[in-house]
Amino acid sequence: MLRIRGLTIAYGGPPVLENVDLDVAEGEFVSLIGASGSGKTSVLRAVTTLLYPLGGTIDLAVPPTEVGFLFQEDALLPWRTTRENVSLGLRIRGMARPAAARTADEWLALLKLDGLGDRYPRQLSGGQRKRVALAQVLALEPRLLLMDEPFASLDAIVRVRITEELLGWVERKRLTVLLVTHDLEEAISLSDAVYVLSRGQRSTVQARRAVPIPRPRHVLDSRSDAAFGPLLQQLWQDLGEESPTQSAKDER
Amino acid sequence: MTHGARRTVRRGLALIVLLGGWEWASRAGWMNPFYAPPPSAVAAVLVSLVGTDEIWMHLEATLAAASAGLLGGLALGIVLGFAAALLPVVAELLEPLMILLNAIPRVILAPLFVIWLGIGLASKVALALILVAVLIFFAVYSGIKEVDRRLVERVQTLGGGRRALVREVYIPSITAWVIGNLKIAVGFAFTGAVVGEFVASSRGLGYLLQFAQSTYNAALTLALIAIIMAFALALFALAERLERRLLRWRQV
Structure with missing residues (x-):
């Protein structure tokens, strides 16, 4: 579905990313983890052509119209109602206003936002805004979904709930996903494979780890799977960090 | 209560x-009633002023100059602001001129406009226009330059091109800036019209003010000030209603 080879990205100075190879197969949920500043977000921005890489190739098996991008911030249009925000992508694609509004309402209902269609983003809670942003992207029925730490700003309870719903949706629709996150536990509990970026400048892919937890999954149950703990330790090591539990044991 | x-x-x-x-x-x-005539005397002058046909001619002249200057200034400011924001060459030439015009008290141009355009309506319109146009130019120019990049990228990743960007992001964003400055623009338009009449004219509230001052008629002066205030307040209220309507998303 997505094949990245030798991706190198620079912002004027030395490259932030160098020689990144990454594959996402159809129907696969892949996470990309790394410390902040390691250039994780830049990978997604390059895939969506929001930035042009210095080198490397990005092959997409689907047209750009079938790629959905969920940003870290909601970035809803403040002057448009919830319904208008959700129908924005549909209308850009030429759907007539009434039909787009109807489709938007269906998505709002699906994401438990019934009755909020006429509200403006300012009138919504952080969790509700995030659901609207999700509806905006999912309404276009993308086959590849790119997500940039979409739920980082939410409180823990809302976060688990939305993540669980999204996971259910992704598994039912067999969506292909590339998730960028710094949350290792989130990456493991959601993904089929986790890519680890090295820290600092010129970061590159340090390791690719398959996640052997069976599907369908539930966000919280995944964490009690036997494979979860060892994999978490492994990812800590891949990141070049001693796992906090290990260092605590060593001190004793 | x-x-x-x-x-x-x-x-x-x-x-x-x-x-x-x-x-x-x-x-x-x-x-001393010569300097500070009692409100009853001012009210009497006001009543007799409104009773004559003559005052309507003066009111009409001032309102015409102010509204023509306001509309012309809005149009010119919006067009130039857009041009400067989208075409770097235009910005290069316009920016220093606009900064200069913004820094000086623009009413000093009044005598020049009288020399160029005569003592008729045109010189008052020109003064009101330049006062408003510079204000609106900066509102539009900075409105476009400081537009939220995240919203631009959001629309782009939903598949929006230039037209969608202008319609969904730039126009609403500029509308917010222009409407936010509308009340100030109304005040500027009145200032331009009245000061223009003050300098040289044969009609208008500014002309009457000039006449009242030269005859040391404090009661007439105060009555005229009251009339100008009433009209400015009425236009303010109108601008505020427009603001509340167009920027509803901000207040809710």
């Missing part, structure tokens, strides 16, 4: 006390 209603009553009472005190002080001989 609500808090707002109580405040209105208090303000009304304060005004009555002030005007009553002034009236009383004037009648008791503590204030």
Whole structure:
């Protein structure tokens, strides 16, 4: 579905990313983890052509119209109602206003936002805004979904709930996903494979780890799977960090 | 009684006390009516002014100059602001001129406009126009330059091109800036019209003011000020209603 080879990205100075190879197969949920500043977000921005890489190739098996991008911030249009925000992508694609509004309402209902269609983003809670942003992207029925730490700003309870719903949706629709996150536990509990970026400048892919937890999954149950703990330790090591539990044991 | 209603009553009472005190002080001989005629005398002049046909001619002249200057200034400011934001060459040439025009008290151009355009309506319109146009130019120019990049990228990743960007992001964003400056623009338009008439004219409220001053008629001067205030307040209220309507997403 997505094949990245030798991706190198620079912002004027030395490259932030160098020689990144990454594959996402159809129907696969892949996470990309790394410390902040390691250039994780830049990978997604390059895939969506929001930035042009210095080198490397990005092959997409689907047209750009079938790629959905969920940003870290909601970035809803403040002057448009919830319904208008959700129908924005549909209308850009030429759907007539009434039909787009109807489709938007269906998505709002699906994401438990019934009755909020006429509200403006300012009138919504952080969790509700995030659901609207999700509806905006999912309404276009993308086959590849790119997500940039979409739920980082939410409180823990809302976060688990939305993540669980999204996971259910992704598994039912067999969506292909590339998730960028710094949350290792989130990456493991959601993904089929986790890519680890090295820290600092010129970061590159340090390791690719398959996640052997069976599907369908539930966000919280995944964490009690036997494979979860060892994999978490492994990812800590891949990141070049001693796992906090290990260092605590060593001190004793 | 609500808090707002109580405040209105208090303000009304304060005004009555002030005007009553002034009236009383004037009648008791503590204030020279030549310099500070009592409110009753000003009101009498006001009534006789409104009773004559002549005042309407003057009102019409001032309102025409102010509204033509306001509309022309809005149009010119929007067009130039857009041009400067989208075409770097235009910005290069316009920016220093606009900064200069913004820094000086633009009413100093009034005598020049009289020399160029005569003592008729045109010179007043020109002064009101330049006062408004510079204000609106900066509102539009900075409105476009400081537009939220995240919203631009959001629309782009939903598949939007230039047209969608202008319609969904730039126009609403500029509308917010322009409407936010509309009340100031109304005040500027009146300033331009009245000062223009003050400098050289044969009609208009500014002309009447000039006449009242040259004949040391304080009562007429105060009556004219009251008329100008009433009109400016009425236009302010109109601008505020427009603001509330167009920027509803901001207030909810």
